[in-house]
Amino acid sequence: MAVAFDEMNGPGGELRPAYRELSRWLKETPPDALEYRRQEAELLFRRIGITFAVYGDAEAQERLIPFDVIPRIMSAKEWTVLEKGLKQRVRALNMFLRDIYHGRDILRANIVPDDLIFQNPVFRPEMNGQSVPHDVYVHIAGIDIVRVDADNFIVLEDNARTPSGVSYMLENREIMMRLFPDLFARHRVAPVERYPDELLSALRSVAPLSASAEPTVALMTPGVYNSAYYEHSFLADKLGIELVEGRDLIVKNDEVFMRTTEGLKRVDVIYRRVDDDFLDPLTFRPDSALGVPGLMSAYAAGNVTLANAVGTGIADDKAIYSYMPEIVKFYLGEEPILKNVPTWRCREPKDLAYVLDNLSDLVVKEVHGSGGYGMLIGPAATKATIEAFRDKLKREPEGFIAQPTLALSTCPTCTASGLAPRHVDLRPFVLTGSKHVTIVPGGLTRVALKEGSLVVNSSQGGGTKDTWILDE
């Protein structure tokens, strides 16, 4: 594996311009002052109650995600490229979804194979021919980006269902501003605080025609036991909308209402953080207690907008991912600005053969997996693990894709033995409303805290950092 690109100290060890002030500040600041503020940050997080739950971990039902106080910094120029690339990608995702559930031009053009769509469990036949306001399917996208050198940003994953993490982007900034006012004074950091406003106006802009001029938006959560519950309540609060659970909603005459102390009140737009499967027990899983019976029929009648739309999973599926460069070209006629990781589709015999021959060099992922579970990181795996995985792969090749291990960029991070480079990724949040695609400058930077580790997932020992886009 190549030596990782460090975002502070470039390939030749030279200080990169965006980090100039930070580097100076770090030299002036004694290490114990840094440690003291780290502890202070942790205390703040715990008191505010920013926690997430790890399933199956009874000891720590609520856990803090470790927060690293060293910010990750990008220049305005870097961000401009990234922003353009993200908007392009999300536009293509929305057009792809519109096409898949309507004319299916892309299948007829033989760009994406039929069976990848129709035999895919995340394809929702209920959405065939169903129109959604302004043809927006993915109102909120969380695109996972890694960088491998000074010039190249690569998309690792498109999260087009119910991406989470934006509360960390906002709270990390709050806490950094509280703890390091001096450091902020020395930089011009683009603010992220308008995210809730932009989200609300995006959601309002896609209200159904039958809604009143002041559409009612609600955020639907699976409930307090969900791992992202903190984020749900945080966002509802910032947006000034009701945080509803399935049991708070009722469908009458194909309209959705919430039960309030003053009787029923109509809901026009639901920012739902509940998976498709659990939305409506009459349409999807009958055992779902989280959903609202009849919600899908209100949706089909066009009386409520769901954000994101139902069936968006077909666009962020790992098997579809490898076709994204072609998808961008097909709908927009443009070259993709953000690259994909080169991907071997194990469903194709030629690719499978290559993957089986090179398992110890590759990362193999389940097509439908998420959260970093069920994947093989070849270079870090034991022989026995690789062999066990080989059998799995041979049994069900279409369930997997493989990618080279990327040398993810690193950022300076607080560790037990002082500052050291650790691998990072970035999840910016892209909002699509009736007219605009917008992104607040920044996103959630996740950092693999273990030395050498490439797994940034919070459920597996990852932490977060504040992400600074410098305003020049």
Added chain:
Amino acid sequence: MLSRTAENLYWLARYVERAEYIARTIDATLRVTALPATYIGKTNEWESALLTAGVSASFYDVYQEANEQNVVEYLAFSPSNPSSIKNCIEAARLNSRSVRTALTSEMWDTINSAWIELGELWGKGTSSREELARFLRFVQETSLRFDGSAYRTMLRNDAYWFSRLGLHLERADNTARILDVKYHVLLPEEEHVGGPLDYYQWTSILRSVSALTAYHWVYRETLKPWLIADLLILNDTLPRSLASCYSNLVRNLDQIGVAYGRQGASQRHARGVRNRLEHSHMDDIFQHGVHEFIQEFIADNARLGEIITRQYLI
């Protein structure tokens, strides 16, 4: 507001109030049992603590004997007692989490910090009287902080009123329960033959509703059982009296009614109970039986809870 939000606020306030009440009950019982037996007689004070907490029956599913260790454990820490202080704080935290958007950050901070402290410092219970005293103080202070931050920081809208409804309904229930258990030591003037025994029982009652000092200010007299009953039942100036709880319940329900432009069964029922309290005299209550009066009140109060639930919370 969402019915579920109102319900959570209502129960949140009830749980916090209940935790404090149980803490006071334990505290008062500890004081009375510390006295030599000649002062308190043969009654088992720990048994009556269970009765005032309303958990006597379920206690004996788990324990054989109502002694200090068992009762304190059951009332304060037991996971199998739904009304234990620990469970109340946990339920309060869970309710807070469900309605974070309706709480001010000060209220959330109080409950969340208490919950963290509960887990970190009191997870294993207490091992000495001193520790127990510290724990009980912690619970009472949590309740004071919560109440204070609600009072000082919440908008005066339906969220606040529903929270207050929970508080006063729970408080009325608690005061009534003490009276229900202890009514036999509260006798009308002519029947009373006082002894040191009763004197400490009376102090204990007043202490559990934090009204010992108040008594002296109101009546400027030595402790008299009929006056204690008067204070706890009819005196509108004592925040934990039944009369005061009902003035507040009526007011909060009226505020909700005005805001929503509609009155209903709960407003009518609360006014009925309040009017009865307003027009009662201790003499009549003694004549008809304190016990009967209190039992009727407990039933009426529970009924108001049901009506509020039906009218607003589901």
